[in-house]
Amino acid sequence: MLVKKLAIALAASVALSGLLTACNDGDDTPVQLASVSNPDKFFNRTATFAVCAQLESSCEDSTPTAAEIVAASEDGMTLVYTNSLKGEIGFVDIADPANPKPLGRLVMGGEPTSVTVLGAHALVAVNTSKDFVNVSGKLVVVDIAKRSVVSEIALGGQPDSVARSKDGRYMAVVIENERDETLGNGAPPQAPTGYLTIVDTVGAPASWKTRQVELKGLAALYPDDAEPEYVSINDDNIAVVTLQENNHIALVDLASGKVSRHFSAGAVTLNQVDLTDAPRPNVLSLSETQANRLREPDGVSWLSRTQFATANEGDLNGGSRGFSIFNTDGKLAYDAGNLMEHLMARIGHANDKRSDAKGNEPENVTFGRFDGTDYLFVASERSSVVAVYDMSQPNQPVFKQVLPAAAAPEGVLAIPSRNLLIAASELDDRATSSTLRSALNIYQYQQAPAAYPTLQSVNRADGTPIPWSAMSGLVAAPSGSVVYGIDDSFFRGNRIFEIDASVKPASLRREIRITDPNGKIAALATQLPSAKDANAFDATDLAALVNADGSVNLDPEGISLASGGGFWIASEGAGTVGEAARPVLSANLIFKLSASGVIEDIIRLPAAIDAKQQRFGFEGIAESDGKLVLAFQRAWAGDKHPRIGVYDLAAKTWQFMFYPLDAVTSPNKGWVGLSDITALGNKRFLVIERDNQGGPDARIKKLYRIDLSGATDGTVLSKTLVRDVLPDLKASKGLVVEKIEGLAVLANGDVLLVNDNDGVDDNNGETQLLKLGQLTLN
Structure with missing residues (x-):
């Protein structure tokens, strides 16, 4: 209370x-x-x-x-x-x-x-x-x-x-x-006494x-x-x-x-x-x-x-x-x-x-x-x-x-x-x-x-706070200061969160449970091969994605508003093709949800692309001009760069461009990849590029702009630096958080950024929801 x-x-x-x-x-x-x-x-x-x-x-x-x-x-x-x-x-x-x-x-x-x-x-x-x-x-x-x-x-x-x-x-x-x-069950008494x-x-x-x-x-x-x-x-x-x-x-x-x-x-x-x-x-x-x-x-x-x-x-x-x-x-x-x-x-x-x-x-x-x-x-x-x-x-x-x-x-x-x-x-x-x-x-x-x-968060009807953690993608409402976030695969029964960013601290005021009452996930079984191989997941894996109450266990990494109402969710796949230690347990999937979180449709990648799956898949999604634009975190098998996937909603066809990442500069090595993506209009998009380093080892935490105008299948895109947000993260006076994963642009132009705290698992749990102000985006 x-x-x-x-x-x-x-x-x-x-x-x-x-x-x-x-x-x-x-x-x-x-x-x-x-x-x-x-x-x-x-x-x-x-x-x-x-x-x-x-x-x-x-x-x-x-x-x-x-x-x-x-x-x-x-x-x-x-x-x-x-x-x-x-x-x-x-x-x-x-x-x-x-x-x-x-x-x-x-x-x-x-x-x-x-x-x-x-x-x-x-x-x-x-x-x-x-x-x-x-x-x-x-x-x-x-x-x-x-x-x-x-x-x-x-x-x-x-x-x-x-x-x-x-x-x-x-x-x-x-x-x-x-x-x-x-010793034994570890219980006292054990001499000597204190x-x-x-x-x-x-x-x-x-x-x-x-x-x-x-x-x-x-x-x-x-x-x-x-x-x-x-x-x-x-x-x-x-x-x-x-x-x-x-x-x-x-x-x-x-x-x-x-x-x-x-x-x-x-x-x-x-x-x-x-x-x-x-x-x-x-x-x-x-x-x-x-x-x-x-x-x-x-x-x-x-x-x-x-x-x-x-x-x-x-x-x-x-x-x-x-x-x-x-x-x-x-x-x-x-x-x-x-x-x-x-x-x-x-x-x-x-x-x-x-x-x-x-x-x-x-x-x-x-x-x-x-x-x-x-x-x-x-x-x-x-x-x-x-x-x-x-x-x-x-x-x-x-x-x-x-x-x-x-x-x-x-x-x-x-x-x-x-x-x-x-x-x-x-x-x-x-x-x-x-x-x-x-x-x-x-x-x-x-x-x-x-x-x-x-x-x-605010309280539920029973007087307890809405519990949350592992905040991933963000998207802004078309007007005002409301944004929507999601939690990732750390949790089952995934949810969408409605957040009022006009107050400080921002107020997580509503949760929307993602559900599959119409069996859309189970229906994917008709698209599976008759025998499980390294390039696919089977009916058992599909069943694990749905709970008895109809809630779902996805890996929602990106969220976008759907022009016809509701949401688009980009769920990252689990596993790497051809790697026995990381079997493919789910594919990278796009979910169309109603405003109440009900799964209405599921979009899959082309089979040839699924066959290249690495465990670093979908990270962000944005709808713009009748298309869905997907950011892949890292390069997949045989690729030099991570993909920017473009799905035409009317034609139901895919195109793929490629995004050139910055070179690794952290003394602790690691990797560099993409996180969220948000539409700016005129075929321009803002993306998060980051390394997987935190604290003193963090080096790359940046916002880049890309332009898909004239880009065709296979194009290696150019990028323009909008802001290095490492100084913004250091301004909190704490150790730099690693996973900046959510990005949204409010109707007034203010840019919001949020990190994923990994569900406080091998993580201090700190969540920084930063309002960066109005940046030069075009």
Whole structure:
């Protein structure tokens, strides 16, 4: 349900239009939310520091890196982050937060797991364990300015989280002694048990002493194997420790070294959530209930002397997909319920492949007061965002905004003295996906509207948001600012989306399900050969394209309005002729749909062209002057260039021209191909040409104009550059998105561009719907 009575805040920024219902009793009961404070100020991304820049400025080294937990020097000018993959910590200069600079790395002699700062020193927890049984660790004291080791303190076990007291008298180090998840079913108990180590930080680091606090025997769940995960310290020097697998929380008085209170984190019933991610392709259906789900908190942060918040990521037995607020007496003050799951569905960040596990997996929380307003920041590991909540009203967090992050944010750090927020994203995999680079996300609290999301959905009749993701082709309505988009083969039950681009963020206000009630797909069986070969697909493959409810499982990559009403959809084929590892499971097909999404007709390529099919097929479609113009992504067998197919609707005949691609220029190689196409009139068309690279490796993201006047079958077309959109993509201050796949020109001449976020599968989920303004198109 959209929150009402937010007129003041909405006047400042439409980012609040997606505000969701909150819950405070664990059963999704809605509560009335108050307006946010400082309605004219928001956090916006000001820079993204790719950790690979520590290796070389060009980021051409594929060595995996990671930024997991991040801390800042006392003046907030230098960041220190842990890089467990390389056994080191890194330093970054953020004196100018818009232009972070690498300051080098320092080897830790083990796996750094956490870091905090005390005075001139970074305090790094380092795991030096031989295995899961023979555990050891150390606390490494580092001079930040000199970037050198000052002292090392033995911890006796495998450390995880580390925190310091505000007065600087104590350090608290969680000794997790994590379990072997490959042993048996991976469940506790597995010796040795975990505990908390207190470091009395009196005098020089070499003289610091440690004390051990036993956590075994506190929880009802796995009492003999304490699994402490995260620690935070309040102004009274009380440490709150989450025991994730035990679903328990302990409060420790650091002065006495005693557990002062402990209690279960409890369970929550989640309604209207998606718990199913199989069979593939995927379907986001916010219609299921998960009863009595253990919270199993991970990150924790104090909000005051008497309250703290937990990120309920979960592990073996739970994970409630949100966050909670507890009082120090153990009473639950607030629970987010399905709030974050609905948020992810609304902004296209729902990771459907995690639906049967722990959903968006809130990993961490932190708290900070900015310009007199208290904010809670919740990092979602699987959806790669940081959700921001206004904490002005007791026990009533008010959603303020959501921030995009590089993949898998883990550590979150507020630096109110500099109006900065930092999120450390750990996922890095250049070798298999150029879009995944570990990074430090830098956000600034500023007098400006929220820049993200660029697209969000309204609610369905049942109060849940229209879930969406993997946005592919776009087409504009003949008047006004409405565009239509589609989702691709990541999802079954494909849909068309009606989007109002006149507001910011753009509003996805209607979904149209594509259906085949008249059996048009099954009727293609009459055109199939009697025996399946590498050049065709069979009746079994056809049957897989239609679901029991009549919805269809296509790969819609292009969409165009049909002059007689309804839509044209270009569905990319699956498989490559002659390649056993990629059998042909579907052909490249054109679907004529009614305005309500019913398949009315199907157009096939000539058999001789089908016989050349590669897996990079139809990407865009446009109707103009009685013809359909199709953009093929890459060259097919025997061709030097990708095809531009032209189908005459009256004569029912095909012609094919060829499009010359730019040469590959990315240092990560890859390929260059076409995405969408849109008609400009007078036989002119605008196309997207892009490489398959993202982040620092992206090089080719361009809009070209082609002219089919006088072009005949076999013509190699010429092209005219309209705009290099790489600077536009970089303007978001994030890692450059890879798949710009949707293109539309509004009636007023404004050009819109959107990327496909791959359904948040090996992708951070960021969707940039960019309005480029009125370009010189003719």
